[in-house]
Amino acid sequence: MIPIAKPWIDKEEEQAVVNVLRSGNIAQGKVVEDFENQFANYIGTKYAIAVNSGTAALQIALMSAGIKPGDEVITSPFSFIATANSILFCGAKPVFVDIDEETYNINPDLIKEKITNKTKAILPIHLYGNPCKMDELMEISKKHSLFIIEDAAQAHGAEYQSKKVGSIGDAGCFSFYATKNMTTSEGGMITTNSKDIFEKARLIRNHGSLIRYYHQILGYNFRMTEICAAIGIEQLKKLDKFNKVRVSNATFLSSKLEGKYAIPKITNNSSHVFHQYTIGTKNRAEVIKRLEFGQIGYAIFYPLPIHKQEFYQNLGYRDNLPISELSSVEVLSLPVHPKLSQEDLDHIVKTII
Numbered sequence: 001m002i003p004i005a006k007p008w009i010d011k012e013e014e015q016a017v018v019n020v021l022r023s024g025n026i027a028q029g030k031v032v033e034d035f036e037n038q039f040a041n042y043i044g045t046k047y048a049i050a051v052n053s054g055t056a057a058l059q060i061a062l063m064s065a066g067i068k069p070g071d072e073v074i075t076s077p078f079s080f081i082a083t084a085n086s087i088l089f090c091g092a093k094p095v096f097v098d099i100d101e102e103t104y105n106i107n108p109d110l111i112k113e114k115i116t117n118k119t120k121a122i123l124p125i126h127l128y129g130n131p132c133k134m135d136e137l138m139e140i141s142k143k144h145s146l147f148i149i150e151d152a153a154q155a156h157g158a159e160y161q162s163k164k165v166g167s168i169g170d171a172g173c174f175s176f177y178a179t180k181n182m183t184t185s186e187g188g189m190i191t192t193n194s195k196d197i198f199e200k201a202r203l204i205r206n207h208g209s210l211i212r213y214y215h216q217i218l219g220y221n222f223r224m225t226e227i228c229a230a231i232g233i234e235q236l237k238k239l240d241k242f243n244k245v246r247v248s249n250a251t252f253l254s255s256k257l258e259g260k261y262a263i264p265k266i267t268n269n270s271s272h273v274f275h276q277y278t279i280g281t282k283n284r285a286e287v288i289k290r291l292e293f294g295q296i297g298y299a300i301f302y303p304l305p306i307h308k309q310e311f312y313q314n315l316g317y318r319d320n321l322p323i324s325e326l327s328s329v330e331v332l333s334l335p336v337h338p339k340l341s342q343e344d345l346d347h348i349v350k351t352i353i
């Protein structure tokens with residue numbers, strides 16, 4: 001069986017975890033701080049705040065930007081549910097804008113008509129590792145004084161106009177879930193150049209406290225452990241290598257699948273890090289049958305857009321977002337992770353052509 005995802009863990013990660021376990025300090029401490037500094041340095045921001053999931057990163061970033069009940073936040077519905085839920089966690093309202101049919105990312109041309117006097121932020125998702133059109137988004141945000149919180153959960157190391165995603169908007173949010181381009185098993189990170197967001201995020205992560213048992217605001221326990229951070233430090237050293245192999249695998253797949261399937265389209269002036277390699281096809285059920293016969297893992301990201309989920313239907317969402325709805329029946333993600341061999345790649349291509 002060729003799995004759709006496989007974490008790449010070496011001796012270095014094992015040793016780093018053992019070192020932490022033997023140190024006696026396993027909750028958030030110096031190793032987390034080192035990981036934050038190294039991650040901020042890699043992304044190119046002044047600050048990074050480590051947390052225990054990408055979902056927590058999104059919620060904290062929005063709260064730190066001051067998103068509160070009554071506010072509206074614009075996002076796209078073709079994403080993992082955590083993106084929109086993080087807006088609900090702040091008591092605010094997700095407002096959905098349809099996606100671009102080639103990149104599956106938010107379509108900046110459709111944002112203007114959804115802006116109201118309650119709109120406070122845009123939450124674009126760099127889906128599958130492909131950057132959003134950040135120039136256009138930044139222009140809209142400047143014109144309407146909106147925050148931009150980037151959902152970079154799938155895009156560690158991806159660049160837009162030579163800048164790493166997560167360093168372009170007011171804050172970037174990363175996930176280190178096991179299948180991501182780099183992992184800490186579970187974990188997340190907020191990146192920002194804003195001192196204000198940094199200071200608030202640090203408080204919200206830790207029960208509103210900087211000095212133990214003195215609490216300035218209402219907060220949560222969203223802390224990362226030293227064990228997770230130790231894995232993260234080792235993974236970060238290898239991230240560029242992992243991404244290079246993902247890009248090379250994707251380039252090979254595209255060279256063979258072009259003309260037969262809708263192959264991934266990379267946003268102009270960007271580098272895509274291929275968290276997923278996602279094709280489009282009108283014959284998805286048939287392709288899935290072949291993949292199953294060939295013992296090849298696959299996934300559908302995502303089979304139901306967020307506004308169509310039961311929970312959002314119960315909240316009263318009745319949007320008509322045709323590109324998201326069509327994409328959810330046509331997309332199919334194939335293995336692209338760096339553990340694939342040339343033999344695996346040949347087998348994938350042969351099976352679906």
Ligand SMILES: Cc1ncc(COP(=O)(O)O)c(C=O)c1O
Nearest residue numbers: 053054055080082153175176177
């Ligand atoms: C686009 C997107 N946003 C947010 C998240 C949430 O991250 P986590 O699973 O670490 O909470 C994910 C993770 O799957 C994601 O893919």
